[in-house]
Amino acid sequence: SNDFMKTKYDKKRFEIAKQDFKFGTDSATILGEGNYGVVYKLTVSRFPNPVAVKVPRSGCSKQAFQSHLSEIKIMSFIGENEHVIRFLGAYTREIHRGKVYIVTEHCEMGSLQSYLFKVATNRRENKTTQHNELVRFCKEIASGMKYIAEKGVIHGDLSARNVLLDKHLTCKITDFGLSKKLYQYQIYTTKQKVELPWRWLAIETLKRLEFSTKSDVWAYGVTVWEIFSLGDLPYPGMTWACSFVEQLENGMRMKRPEMATYEIHSKMVDCWNIEPDQRPSFHELMSFFSGLKRNEY
Ligand code: ACK
Numbered sequence: 001s002n003d004f005m006k007t008k009y010d011k012k013r014f015e016i017a018k019q020d021f022k023f024g025t026d027s028a029t030i031l032g033e034g035n036y037g038v039v040y041k042l043t044v045s046r047f048p049n050p051v052a053v054k055v056p057r058s059g060c061s062k063q064a065f066q067s068h069l070s071e072i073k074i075m076s077f078i079g080e081n082e083h084v085i086r087f088l089g090a091y092t093r094e095i096h097r098g099k100v101y102i103v104t105e106h107c108e109m110g111s112l113q114s115y116l117f118k119v120a121t122n123r124r125e126n127k128t129t130q131h132n133e134l135v136r137f138c139k140e141i142a143s144g145m146k147y148i149a150e151k152g153v154i155h156g157d158l159s160a161r162n163v164l165l166d167k168h169l170t171c172k173i174t175d176f177g178l179s180k181k182l183y184q185y186q187i188y189t190t191k192q193k194v195e196l197p198w199r200w201l202a203i204e205t206l207k208r209l210e211f212s213t214k215s216d217v218w219a220y221g222v223t224v225w226e227i228f229s230l231g232d233l234p235y236p237g238m239t240w241a242c243s244f245v246e247q248l249e250n251g252m253r254m255k256r257p258e259m260a261t262y263e264i265h266s267k268m269v270d271c272w273n274i275e276p277d278q279r280p281s282f283h284e285l286m287s288f289f290s291g292l293k294r295n296e297y
Pocket of ligand 1: 031032033039052104105106107108109110111112114164294
């Protein structure tokens, strides 16, 4: 059923030679680190601009490495869209040694989450300009997610930290792979070491491990909440221990962030409907944010 599992990585088109990666030069910097591995900003010969290179940790588990590989497949299957991170190539010749590099476009402005933090501490004079920018982010993410959903791919981990901004402040959705998310989720539930991204997970995911485009819509609603609260942690003050799932079932939802209109808040709440089928589609969400009147704030 998952077409991307049948897709082959087009080696002729995407394979990059090892010597083309300019590791250890002045141009190489670390963009970020996680348990998965490291993301470098790097010069790679065939590309005019620096690119982002994801390298798994040398001691990472077999499953973490598998998820790294599935990301290549998923990204090549998804193809190109203005609001999806562009896959540029990979180095896979040393796959047997656990060495695989994934190359994507570099987004100069970093994650949407870090941008929102900056906006929060450095408020704009013009509220309308600010509001319109936030609405544009919502529209672009809905547009990218509509494209991903049409390809039959479930993102599984949509959030402000998984949206990147290029130099024009255009949104690019990143960090793919259902299999990866399912794998991570098992880790979360078994070891409880890494924090579970429960604040973004739909009720059916939390209860029955069900992922779908509609659970992506739930996460989209949480992302919109993050945008209008300028990067606050969702469900402020709440912990997993205070029976989160039960509270959701009893109708607890996030309040309207100050910067969101009542209309926008009501749309977020629609994304958090208990019934997945009752949630809006990404097409609807894109139309909604496209149709919002400017200067409405
Ligand atoms: O908020 P940031 O600066 O943007 O910190 C995170 C960090 O790496 C961990 O993911 C940054 N990052 C990841 N991929 C890219 C990319 N393709 N372009 C620019 N920054 C990236 C992200």
